[in-house]
Amino acid sequence: MDATVAGGDPTDRVAALGAAGGDPAGRTADAGLVSGEAVELDVRAARLGSRVLALLIDVVGQALCAALLALTLTPLVLILLPDPVVDRAFTGALETLGLALVLVGYPVIWERLNHGRTPGKLAVGLRVVDADGGPVGVGQSLTRALVGVAVEWPGLVLPLLSWAAGATVMLTDPRGRRLGDLVAGTMVVHTRSAQSWRPAPQIIPPLAGWAVTLDLTRLDDALALAVRQYLTRGAQLVEPYHSRLGRQLWREVGALTSPAPPPGVPESLLLAAVLAERNRRGALRLRRQRAVTAALWPDPTAVGPSPATVGPPPATVGPAPIATGPPAPAGSGLRAGSPGGYAPAPPGPDRPPGPGPGWPPLS
Template identity: 70%
Template sequence: MTWADAGLVSGEAVELDVRAARLGSRVLALLIDLVAQLMAALLLGVVLMVVLLSLPGDIVDGALFGASQTVLLILVLVGYPVLMERFAGGRTLGKLAVGLRVVRADGGPVGVGQSLTRALVGVAVEWPGLVLPLLSWVASVTVMLSDPRGRRLGDLVAGTLVVHTRGAGIWRPAPPVVPPLLGWAGTLDLTWLDDGLALAVRQYLGRMHQLAEPDRTRLGRELWAEVSAVTSPPPPWAAPAPAYLAAVLAERGRRAAYRLGRTRLVTATLWPELTPPPLAIPAPLVVPAPPPAMPAPPAATLRPAAPAPPALWPAAPVPSTRQPAAPARADAPDR
């Protein structure tokens, strides 16, 4: 077990990459919790004084005042961590700020009974240490420094553990593939490259910036020796081991993505009802262009009059208004 390993194992017998909290981070979380407890004590003290002043004078005496202070002290020192760990997933305000969390020794969520046990032991022999304060403080620090997982007395009694909820460093992506190695990577036989070795290569490429020389170069060469033993053909030219490992890992991911795409295509063809519908991507908002102006109608032209249809019957004679001339008389003298 290493110093930064919490030693937690999942139900599938897989060791979890979780760091145990040590003395420095836990003291910082304790200081933040002390400030929060002090503010809670002041607020509850004001509420308590208002309640006591509102009671009749013959009821409030020294015994009631002392009992109220004891209850206030218990709420602040014991109730605060128990309630916070119950409703905040094993974290107090200080642990939330530092990135810590209380869990069971097997990695499960902490229970109310375990939180209460931790708080009672902490108040009695750790902080503020009602039983032999100075001696209990020295014993508590000694236990935390000597325990492989940095547990204090309350953790040992309650069967709990404080772990980090944030990673130790930034996970960086794998380095890009060198262009001259792209053609060679496409001809690799990756049949015997198993998932465990590929995961080890991925973790090395993601965390090699955290390793110091010469360990970084030595580990890269060892991984490349293992990878080259199960792949063929050999690389065409000499390059650093991280470049070879990145090319092999990228080609393995490309082939896996291709196989996954073909499998999904076959599944969508045979069982279309099992294939989720594609996500509807909303079309961008486009302001419609104004409609083109209608052309002006042509000017109206006079059509020629249609010829009159021929008459089917003869037209009736129109009566004349002129008087007919009188016939000439034979005996009228010539003029």
């Protein structure tokens, strides 16, 4: 164990110590599934409560399927088949077929098409897998369904006794398996993790002044990730592994940072201060980069007035005024208004329309 802590990838140390010295009460992987690399998978076995809740949801789904078959299949058969064929025996056989489709076909089809999850299991977060963690097969799903219909739910053979026997088997089995799982070689596991990542502890006020002066240029991402894993998952480690890992991580972090911390401070608080200061500087650097990017390449979809529209409106451009010349001499038949000075007067009773001999040239 000491060799594992002292060397190797920093991101693997928390997992290694957790496997060897983790708190058994805090462990959630009780399915007993092991990968090909001989590593126990963090998978929880489904117990009686979650499986009963999934069963209730599936019962509602099966009732809807039965109603749909009764409303569609029965009228279709009555229309297509002649009356002599549709007798009481045929009706009974049709009802038996529909019941088999609902009770047996429903879970088998869903588990095959939805990776081992019926609608009820999908809602609760459960999944049927092989006993070694692989995907469930069609034969296994069919075996589970047949055993369940016969001796569990609805329990066609001795209903009350089979229900009690099935509940007893699930409560006493280490993996929470029912009779159908034991016969088919399957089990039901949770697909959702029971634990979520907690935020890393923040810096305490007495260490804020020291953390601001830290030189963190040599602290790489791998070691920072190992520190974060230790701070967020340290509660799963028991002594002396928790303190041993904290001292080892601080020796590595302290060798890469300066100045030295105040004396007498626990390693976990020092690691939390270093990580919080690193996160603060990273967030500040990201904000500055975004501000520079927004200044150089503004977002064209941003809401606000355009710079071109700010200011007084431009002057209205209209037609250029017509230059007028001096007034035309009296009796000349000319009028003022052309840039050259005069233009022919409009035609009248004493002047022919259009250009002609009676039109004097423009001066």
